[in-house]
Amino acid sequence: MRSYNLTGVVLKFTNFKDADKIYTIFTREKGKISVLAKGVRKISSKRGGVMDTLNHVSIGIAESPSGFKILTEAKNLSSFQNLKSSLDNSMRGFYLAELIYRLTEEEHINNKVFELLVTTLIKLDHHLNNEISRINAFEIALMQALGYEMYLDKCAKTNKPYRVDWEATKFSPSLGGLVCDSQTPGVVIGKNTAELLFSLKTKKTIHKSLLEDRTAVLEADRMIKLFIDEVMDEKLKSTRILH
Numbered sequence: 253m254r255s256y257n258l259t260g261v262v263l264k265f266t267n268f269k270d271a272d273k274i275y276t277i278f279t280r281e282k283g284k285i286s287v288l289a290k291g292v293r294k295i296s297s298k299r300g301g302v303m304d305t306l307n308h309v310s311i312g313i314a315e316s317p318s319g320f321k322i323l324t325e326a327k328n329l330s331s332f333q334n335l336k337s338s339l340d341n342s343m344r345g346f347y348l349a350e351l352i353y354r355l356t357e358e359e360h361i362n363n364k365v366f367e368l369l370v371t372t373l374i375k376l377d378h379h380l381n382n383e384i385s386r387i388n389a390f391e392i393a394l395m396q397a398l399g400y401e402m403y404l405d406k407c408a409k410t411n412k413p414y415r416v417d418w419e420a421t422k423f424s425p426s427l428g429g430l431v432c433d434s435q436t437p438g439v440v441i442g443k444n445t446a447e448l449l450f451s452l453k454t455k456k457t458i459h460k461s462l463l464e465d466r467t468a469v470l471e472a473d474r475m476i477k478l479f480i481d482e483v484m485d486e487k488l489k490s491t492r493i494l495h
Contacts, residue, residue: 253314258282261369262307263349275303278352283360289323302326306345308370332377341380344387355398364397384473385463389452391476400483403429404453409436414450421446423475425482444468
C-alpha cells in the first residue's frame with residue numbers, strides 16, 4: 253500500500269461494522285474521497301472527535317493498488333466551534349457540506365471549490381450575521397465553479413445587462429437567472445431582490461439597506477434554491493431542515 257497526506261473538510265460519515273466509520277472528505281489534492289477509519293467508534297479512539305463533520309483536517313492515507321483508502325492519522329486544523337455553537341448556524345454549515353457532497357464527483361480535483369468551502373466556513377465562523385446572504389454568495393460561486401453559472405448580472409434570455417429600470421424583473425429557474433422580458437415565464441420578484449442578487453453575483457459592496465430588507469433577503473434565497481433544485485431535480489435534506 254502507498255501512503256500520502258491530504259488536507260480536507262469532512263463532509264459526512266457512515267457507521268461501518270461495530271467500531272469503524274467511512275468518511276467522505278473533500279480534499280484539496282484529490283477532490284471528494286471516501287476513507288475507512290478503523291476503530292474510531294471505540295471510546296479509546298482519539299481520532300473520532302478530530303473527524304467531526306465540517307472539521308478542516310490534515311489526514312494520512314494508506315491506499316491499496318485497487319484504490320481502497322484507509323485513514324492512518326488525523327490532525328484537526330479547525331473545528332469551526334463558533335459556527336457549531338447553535339443549531340441554526342451548524343445547519344448552514346451542514347448545508348454547504350451536503351451541496352458539495354451531492355454536486356461533486358469522486359476524486360475530481362477542484363481547487364476553486366475547496367478554497368470556496370474553507371473560506372466560507374471561516375467567514376461563517378467569524379461573522380454570524382447576515383448568514384443567509386453569505387450562504388447565497390457561496391451557492392452562486394459554487395454553481396459557477398461547477399459549470400452551472402447563474403445569470404444575475406444580465407437577462408438569461410436576451411443577455412441584456414441588468415438595470416433597475418427593466419420592463420419586467422423576473423427569475424426563471426429553468427433559464428438560470430433574471431429575465432427582463434415580460435412575455436417570458438418566470439417568478440416576478442421585487443427590485444430590491446434583483447439588486448441583491450446582482451450584488452451577490454458581481455461581488456460589489458452590498459448596501460446595508462438591502463441586507464436589512466428581510467423580504468428581499470428571503471426572496472433572493474428562495475430564487476437561488478429554486479435554481480439549485482432545478483439543477484439537481486430534487487431538494488436537499490438540509491434545505492428542508494433550514495426552511
